[in-house]
Amino acid sequence: MNQFLGKAAVAAITLAFASQAAATEWNVSVWGKRRAFTEHVEKLAELVSEKTDGEFTMNVSYGGLSKNKENLDGISIGAFEMAQFCAGYHRDKNPTITVLELPFLGVNTLDEEVAVSHAVxxxxxxxxxxxxxxxxxxxxxxxxxxxxVGTGEPRDSLAKMDGMRVRATGGIGKAFSAVGAVPTSVTATEAYNAMESGVVDTVAFAQHAHLAFRTIDQAEWWTANLNPGTVNCPVVVNVDAYDALSDKEREALDSSVDEAIAHYLTNYGELLTKWEGILAEKNVTKVTLSDAELDAFRAKAADPIREAWIADMTAQGIPAQELYDLVMDTLKKQRM
Known part of the structure; x- marks a missing residue:
């Protein structure tokens, strides 16, 4: 009897270890704090766990695994299985996706941003x-x-932007440089301190980041219609980790992307609805640039920067014109 119980216990322990071994756990490197920008990552983790009955889980770490500018390096060596990064943080490491950071591409909605990004x-x-x-x-x-956002006299003309020190990365930084501003690419987590200490006069962000990184708390004004472009921030997975997934796990991951994006868009839409009230609450003045100033900005930044990008990337053996045309064609199809 005791011998039987002993064998049963060993079998139970063996089964338990086998179950643990079968479970897949991924570490995910993001930064800052949970916010609109990371909601699709959180939703993805939730969906994957549900679809695999908890056998495939993701631990989302906000800065605990890597610095945001080093997330792609961490992915390359397998330090973690999934990460988020922004193309403008290291343009030389991901030159092809910088097409999505060119200024004044004409992307008007988040749905269009998803379409052009995923096409590229x-x-x-x-x-x-x-x-x-x-x-x-x-x-x-x-x-x-x-x-x-900025303090002091609003920068409501190109002349007033001359010499302006602005936190801006990627193509947006190049656009501001084209009109005489001085861009610096401090990370999102460093932006508040850079603004507070006077390293920069202004900070360029999307709405969620002005909230999450508290630059709105220092702001006296905000440009409501400058719209020079945006940054592109992919979520990537380590190839080896992806290939090591079981068919069920891979299906759970791949099939959850669209739903995670849909959740993100809904959540971000709610934030944009609240934005006007936040500006009023914090007594931040909305600054609107004239059509003439916006046209002048585009003339100096859009065409020259795009042509320079295409020439530079083509020289590196990248099908730059093809990538740019893909963005434009996708926008047209999205609007049909």
């Missing part, structure tokens, strides 16, 4: 670009057009 992510040249880092593009983190 699906291009073979882009997939090969990220594969150099052992990264597989999973989904985008769609953001609306950036606008700037």
């Amino acid at each position: 992510y699906g291009h073979p040249a882009v997939q090969a670009d990220l594969a150099r880092w052992n990264a597989k593009l999973l989904m985008t983190s769609p953001m609306p057009q950036y606008n700037i």
Whole structure:
């Protein structure tokens, strides 16, 4: 009897270990705090766990695994299985997706941002670009057009932007540089301190980031219609980790992307609805630039920067014109 119980106990322990071994646990590196920008990652983790009965789980870490500018490096060496990063943080490491950060692309909605991003992510040249880092593009983190907050006299003309020190990355930084401003690419988590200490005069962010990183708390004004562009921030997975998933786990992950994005869009829409009230509550003045100033900004920033980007990327062997045309064609199809 005792011998039987002993064998049964060993069998139970063996089964328990086998069950533990079968479970898949991924670490996910993001930064800051939970906010609209990370809601699709949180939703994805929730959906994957539900679909696999808890056998595939994700631990979302806000800065505990890596610095935001080092997330792609962490993915490349398998330090964690999933991460979010922004193309403008290291343009040389992901040149193909910087097409999505060109200024004044004309993307008007978050749905359009999702469409153009995922179209670009699906291009073979882009997939090969990220594969150099052992990264597989999973989904985008769609953001609306950036606008700037600042203190003192509002920067409501190009002349007033001359010499302006602005926190701006990627193509947005290049756009401001084209009109005489001085962009600096401090990370989102450093923006508040940079503004407080006077390192920058203004900060360019989407609405959620002005809230999450508290730059709105220092703001006296906000540009309501500058809309120079946005940054592109993919969520990627380590190729080896993805390939190691079981068929069930991979299906759970892949099939959850659209639902996670839909959740993100709904959540972000609610934030945009509240934005006007937040501005009033914090006594932040809305600054509207004239059509003439916006046209002048586009003339100086849009065409020259796009043409320079295409020439530079083509020289590197990247199908730059094809990628740009893909963005424009996707926008047209999205609006049909």
